[in-house]
Amino acid sequence: MKVAVVGTGYVGLVTGTCFAETGNTVTCIDIDEKKVESLNNGKITIYEPGLEALFERNIKQNRLHFTTDLKEGIEGAKVIFLALPTPPGEDGSADLKYILKVADDLGPLLKDYAVIVDKSTVPVGTAEKVTAKIKQNAKVDFDVVSNPEFLREGVAVEDFMKPDRVVVGTRSEKAKKIMDMLYAPLVRQGNPVIYMDEKSAELTKYAANSFLATKITFMNEIANMCELLGADVDAVRKGVGTDTRIGKRFLFAGIGYGGSCFPKDVQALAKSAQEVNYDFDILNAVMNVNDKQKTKLIPQIKNYFAGDLKGKTIALWGLSFKPYTDDIREAPALYNIDELVKAGAKVQAYDPEAMENVKGQIGDKIVYCDDQYSALENADALLIATEWPVFRTPDFDRVHSALKNKVIFDGRNLYNPDDMGELGFAYYSIGRTTING
Ligand SMILES: NC(=O)C1=CN([C@@H]2O[C@H](COP(=O)(O)OP(=O)(O)OC[C@H]3O[C@@H](n4cnc5c(N)ncnc54)[C@H](O)[C@@H]3O)[C@@H](O)[C@H]2O)C=CC1
Ligand SMILES: O=C(O)[C@H]1O[C@H](OP(=O)(O)OP(=O)(O)OC[C@H]2O[C@@H](n3ccc(=O)[nH]c3=O)[C@H](O)[C@@H]2O)[C@H](O)[C@@H](O)[C@@H]1O
DSSP: OEEEEEOOSHHHHHHHHHHHHTTOEEEEEOSOHHHHHHHHTTOOSSOOTTHHHHHHHHHHTTOEEEESOHHHHHTTOSEEEEOOOOOBOTTSSBOOHHHHHHHHHHGGGOOSOEEEEEOSOOOTTHHHHHHHHHHHHOOSOEEEEEOOOOOOTTSHHHHHHSOSOEEEEOOOHHHHHHHHHHHTTTSTTSOOEEEEOHHHHHHHHHHHHHHHHHHHHHHHHHHHHHHHHTOOHHHHHHHHHTSTTTOSTTOOOSSOOOSSSHHHHHHHHHHHHHHTTOOOHHHHHHHHHHHHHHTTTHHHHHHHTTTOOTTOEEEEEOOSSSTTOOOOTTOHHHHHHHHHHHTTOEEEEEOSSOHHHHHHHHGGGSEEOSSTTGGGTTOSEEEEOSOOGGGTSOOHHHHHHHOSSOEEEETTOOSOHHHHHHTTOEEEOSSSOOBOO
8 A cells, every 4th residue: 555654753754664564655754854865865863673674674675765745755645644743832732733734735735535644642623623624625535534653662663563452533434444454464463443433532542641641640659658658669569560450561650751742642631621621630630740750859869968969960871751762852851950950060961872862952061971880980979860771780889989979869760779778879769768878
């Protein structure tokens, strides 16, 4: 099948590459000329494990193409995905300007029936809006389908190729048949394509992300209680997670959720609720708790240094919002950097993949180090913000001898507190015993 993907970012590039891998001929379209030039030169534009090999293979086999020209890109396409940004607008609601602009552009360009697919995360009613926009100028029949994406960055290829489920919102039998054909290779192992109306599909995406953000936040509050009551959040996590009604995943306490989606989608759902005069109280609490949680270790760091961080150097391990990605959108690390620098500290950071992106965003506000140990040179303390595997079993002797004060503030609960005590560290983590050193 011929497929077009408009917007070649995280979701668009993964969608395009994976559908090429299942035999379709795919053209990805983007307005970012530099991005398209790089992709056309065979240079992948995002770090995503496993994607590069598929990208290279499908380019070589002539199934994957890139262009900045929408008209050329959608030529002959039976399915046109919209994988465009939906950032928060000034009031927190999802800004649909990118989607509606492309919908406007698409109308006059359609030559034959096509299924236009909203892959972006969009509020309820967007499929209707996109339909109306395209209809203004379209001379042919078309359907607009909502097909939200549930992939996680860092495991995007696996999530895309073996989805738990695929949600498709459409009431058109014609569109349904085409979507069935496209997704058949991905749901072969028995995970379903769930069909529903467009509005329910749109809401499903916000419900899923908001529920997961709530689950994490609930555990973060339990962790905060653990600290006050002398309990251990890891034990509690195991104790509750083995109940299959609760499930083991997304119960890890830490310095809050970040990323390009949970923060914006929780906010957008809260805004949608407001628009229909509904007080979605839980979501407001989730946002408030997460805001506080991100910098939860800062008062403890300040306290350790008797309230004064002026002239102190803090080593920071991890900048991306989670491991296996170079994405720094809403990364808790950035909020901690702000607080530390504001308090007069110098930050020396290392991240396996995200340093270029951070440099692009905050420049020389911090020092960028070649590896995790250089970040410790002359540092007064170590703060861990992202659970990259390389931080899990470091050479603790090296860490110990490099740090001026033998203290670790661990925002991702990487180590066992007792072990840290035995190794001679003071150790602060989330929802567990503090080792005062
Ligand atoms: N990043 C993720 O893990 C996930 C994101 N989503 C949703 O998918 C959507 C896209 O997200 P990302 O891929 O992360 O965004 P992104 O920002 O990485 O990529 C969007 C791309 O669209 C391009 N673009 C903007 N206007 C355009 C136009 N008129 N024509 C062609 N291209 C245009 C941009 O240049 C950019 O390359 C959002 O709604 C997001 O909420 C959903 C699931 C997962
Ligand atoms: O809509 C989206 O963009 C995507 O958002 C999330 O995926 P992603 O943001 O890539 O990453 P997650 O693995 O969900 O992690 C999000 C944040 O939650 C944090 N987290 C996650 C799990 C956990 O137990 N504890 C926890 O603090 C992570 O550190 C990270 O900051 C969802 O998991 C995807 O299903 C969804 O498609």
